[in-house]
Amino acid sequence: MNRIHNFSAGPAILPLEVLQKAQEEFVDYKGTGTSIIEKSHRGADYVEVDAKARERLVQLLGLGDDFEVMFLQGGASTQFLMAPYNFLSEGETADYINTGTWSTKAIKEAKRFGNVNEAFTSADSNFHRVPTDDELSLTDDAKFVHFTSNNTIFGTQFPLEPETNGVPLVCDASSDFLSRPIDISKYGIIYAGAQKNLGPAGVTVVIVNKQFLATSNKSDIPTMMNYNTHAGKMFNTPPVFGVYMVGLVLEWIQEKGGLDYFKTFNEEKAGLLYNEIDADDFYRGTAEERSRSNMNVCFRLGNEDLEAKFLTEAKAYHLDALKGHRSVGGIRASIYNACPRESVVALVDFMKDFRSKNG
Numbered sequence: 001m002n003r004i005h006n007f008s009a010g011p012a013i014l015p016l017e018v019l020q021k022a023q024e025e026f027v028d029y030k031g032t033g034t035s036i037i038e039k040s041h042r043g044a045d046y047v048e049v050d051a052k053a054r055e056r057l058v059q060l061l062g063l064g065d066d067f068e069v070m071f072l073q074g075g076a077s078t079q080f081l082m083a084p085y086n087f088l089s090e091g092e093t094a095d096y097i098n099t100g101t102w103s104t105k106a107i108k109e110a111k112r113f114g115n116v117n118e119a120f121t122s123a124d125s126n127f128h129r130v131p132t133d134d135e136l137s138l139t140d141d142a143k144f145v146h147f148t149s150n151n152t153i154f155g156t157q158f159p160l161e162p163e164t165n166g167v168p169l170v171c172d173a174s175s176d177f178l179s180r181p182i183d184i185s186k187y188g189i190i191y192a193g194a195q196k197n198l199g200p201a202g203v204t205v206v207i208v209n210k211q212f213l214a215t216s217n218k219s220d221i222p223t224m225m226n227y228n229t230h231a232g233k234m235f236n237t238p239p240v241f242g243v244y245m246v247g248l249v250l251e252w253i254q255e256k257g258g259l260d261y262f263k264t265f266n267e268e269k270a271g272l273l274y275n276e277i278d279a280d281d282f283y284r285g286t287a288e289e290r291s292r293s294n295m296n297v298c299f300r301l302g303n304e305d306l307e308a309k310f311l312t313e314a315k316a317y318h319l320d321a322l323k324g325h326r327s328v329g330g331i332r333a334s335i336y337n338a339c340p341r342e343s344v345v346a347l348v349d350f351m352k353d354f355r356s357k358n359g
């Protein structure tokens with residue numbers, strides 16, 4: 001087997017153990033004579049898969065009875081619409097913290113439903129930082145405060161949840177969900193497309209606080225867009241393969257040691273890269289130091305020709321998918337939970353070698 005060092009931003013690397021387990025039981029799921037994706041989603045086998053995945057999320061995040069877990073479709077992009085559809089009406093205001101492309105898209109959708117107060121933006125510095133709490137201009141009676149916990153494209157991450165004085169957070173955690181512990185009590189909603197840190201594309205994990213859900217009093221929400229449709233029941237066919245894979249990834253996270261383990265592991269991996277970036281001026285990190293992401297490490301070299309050379313030569317070392325997003329340029333190493341330490345070490349070794357030949 002010849003797996004590359006995969007630094008793809010998404011869909012992204014999955015744990016090899018998970019891929020192998022899925023492969024083993026794919027054609028004949030637990031001796032039932034069919035795969036898990038050829039069975040009724042109301043049958044005992046899938047219902048168990050679904051229930052176990054929920055249970056693992058409850059355990060990992062310490063969710064009490066006051067949270068609903070939903071496995072929805074349409075990606076994080078649908079949540080940009082669904083959250084304000086359910087929680088924002090004309091004349092009401094929601095605070096949005098704008099830290100990049102994804103927040104900007106979320107703001108565009110929210111404006112269809114009510115007032116959006118942009119509580120902070122780092123657009124003028126090409127989103128190279130996230131705010132400190134005292135930089136936020138929050139609205140007194142905001143329905144919620146939306147933020148993007150990790151900014152996949154610009155390589156920034158909130159070190160902690162923003163302080164909102166009790167106003168529920170609505171969080172797009174697509175690219176750092178389950179990469180570290182969080183204080184779930186602060187969240188009205190946390191949502192994540194699976195394809196970065198959690199599983200294959202096609203399923204979005206959405207966790208909604210029930211008290212917050214009770215504050216949604218709109219009557220004109222189309223059925224599939226209404227969180228109440230999905231709360232506590234399987235309304236329509238869920239993305240069964242995605243949920244099954246997410247379940248395997250959750251099991252793997254638990255076996256490794258849970259969110260505390262991954263916090264340390266991810267900090268260590270990112271530290272190896274930032275250390276190399278900071279060694280001298282050859283590599284230049286694009287994010288402000290306090291705002292640096294442990295998931296997407298973005299950096300530039302002296303000029304674009306050198307960056308192109310870096311990417312080409314990296315390929316020869318099986319270091320793949322390192323090209324930065326077109327809006328930032330340069331290099332981006334996405335090092336989610338499933339990225340092994342060996343891959344990061346291989347990249348650091350290559351960076352040292354490339355510097356010594358081109359510096």
Ligand SMILES: *Cc1c(COP(=O)(O)O)cnc(C)c1O
Nearest residue numbers: 075076077102152172174175193
């Ligand atoms: C990738 C990404 C998205 C888009 O997710 P889709 O599932 O493609 O809709 C949204 N937000 C963040 C933070 C992302 O990284």
